[in-house]
Amino acid sequence: MLFHNPNLADIANKVEHGERLSFDDGVRLFRSNDLSFIGRLAHQARVRLHGKKVYYSINFHMNHTNVCTARCLFCAFARRPGESGGYTFSIDQIQAAVKKAVEGYRINEVHIVGGLNPDLDMDYYLGLCRAIKEVAPHIFIKALTAVEIDDMAQRFKLSWEQILIQLKEAGLDGLPGGGAEIFRETIRRKICADKTTSKDWLEIHRIAHRLGLYSNCTILYGHIESVEDRVDHMLRLRALQDETKGFSSFIPLAFNAENTPIQKLGEPDGYTDLKMCAISRLLLDNIPHIKLHWTSLDLKMASVGLHFGADDLGGTNINEKIMHDAGNETPVDMTEDKFRTFIEKAGFEPILVDSSYATV
Numbered sequence: 317m318l319f320h321n322p323n324l325a326d327i328a329n330k331v332e333h334g335e336r337l338s339f340d341d342g343v344r345l346f347r348s349n350d351l352s353f354i355g356r357l358a359h360q361a362r363v364r365l366h367g368k369k370v371y372y373s374i375n376f377h378m379n380h381t382n383v384c385t386a387r388c389l390f391c392a393f394a395r396r397p398g399e400s401g402g403y404t405f406s407i408d409q410i411q412a413a414v415k416k417a418v419e420g421y422r423i424n425e426v427h428i429v430g431g432l433n434p435d436l437d438m439d440y441y442l443g444l445c446r447a448i449k450e451v452a453p454h455i456f457i458k459a460l461t462a463v464e465i466d467d468m469a470q471r472f473k474l475s476w477e478q479i480l481i482q483l484k485e486a487g488l489d490g491l492p493g494g495g496a497e498i499f500r501e502t503i504r505r506k507i508c509a510d511k512t513t514s515k516d517w518l519e520i521h522r523i524a525h526r527l528g529l530y531s532n533c534t535i536l537y538g539h540i541e542s543v544e545d546r547v548d549h550m551l552r553l554r555a556l557q558d559e560t561k562g563f564s565s566f567i568p569l570a571f572n573a574e575n576t577p578i579q580k581l582g583e584p585d586g587y588t589d590l591k592m593c594a595i596s597r598l599l600l601d602n603i604p605h606i607k608l609h610w611t612s613l614d615l616k617m618a619s620v621g622l623h624f625g626a627d628d629l630g631g632t633n634i635n636e637k638i639m640h641d642a643g644n645e646t647p648v649d650m651t652e653d654k655f656r657t658f659i660e661k662a663g664f665e666p667i668l669v670d671s672s673y674a675t676v
């Protein structure tokens with residue numbers, strides 16, 4: 317057989333029969349150097365779920381503020397309150413920017429994340445959702461990470477559930493998957509000590525799922541985490557998904573190093589990017605979609621990733637800022653036509669969706 321690896325034959329057998337992989341299986345896959353074999357397995361699993369389809373949205377990134385009280389070591393975006401370079405957009409500015417993106421790019425989704433800005437009150441966040449729905453009622457609003465929800469709950473003395481209910485009533489459709497980073501507490505304390513704990517991040521998504529909000533989940537890889545930490549992270553997500561079935565997609569995020577306090581660590585290589593993509597498809601058997609954030613990888617690597625387990629290229633990511641502040645040079649004005657051609661050239665069928673995966 318052309319693709320055979322006796323050391324991974326038992327894992328291949330499990331994948332073949334739709335059996336769940338264990339923690340040890342995940343670690344063994346990461347320790348193996350047989351990338352083409354692992355990729356083949358992941359592609360098999362991906363084709364079984366989605367055939368030749370590749371999902372995408374036409375989305376606009378809005379980073380409403382970069383002012384943040386936290387100091388995550390992998391972040392090049394945030395500015396301390398009062399620090400030069402800090403900004404906060406008004407609701408009117410955001411509404412005008414979204415209106416322009418609707419008219420110019422026919423976007424079907426906005427992705428909104430920002431810093432933990434102590435000057436923003438609940439009216440600001442509710443106004444943000446209402447203002448977007450006012451100019452574009454059809455737009456899917458994917459906004460505010462679990463970390464931002466937690467920060468709001470603490471500052472406004474409300475429960476996570478109360479915050480999410482109010483936001484949903486104002487027009488919020490789903491939560492992005494950011495802020496998960498790495499769940500293993502020893503690593504989390506080192507790279508983002510100020511952030512919501514792993515347990516709380518998962519609990520906020522559990523509540524969001526119960527309220528009928530869509531949500532994604534992520535991992536930030538390629539810094540100081542071990543392969544065991546990666547597998548541990550994915551299995552904590554898998555356990556929550558068994559319970560709620562609320563995650564739509566998993567997004568492996570490559571660490572972009574430039575301008576961050578841990579820049580000297582460098583960035584993950586293409587080999588690691590493809591392994592992350594393939595192994596996440598194999599381990600996360602209950603999360604429907606593996607989404608590549610092509611802005612964090614670059615387009616070339618993302619097109620290969622579609623053959624290594626991924627079925628979703630995220631969005632056109634118009635106006636993306638967070639990765640670009642960390643040195644990323646991918647385009648910020650991607651059109652739908654270019655995106656579709658890109659997917660077709662990789663051998664797949666582009667399907668326009670929003671984060672609910674309803675076809676448009």
Ligand code: SF4
Pocket residue numbers: 384385386387388391392393394430431432463508511
């Ligand atoms: S990653 Fe988010 S929470 Fe952390 S410093 Fe950057 S903006 Fe703030």
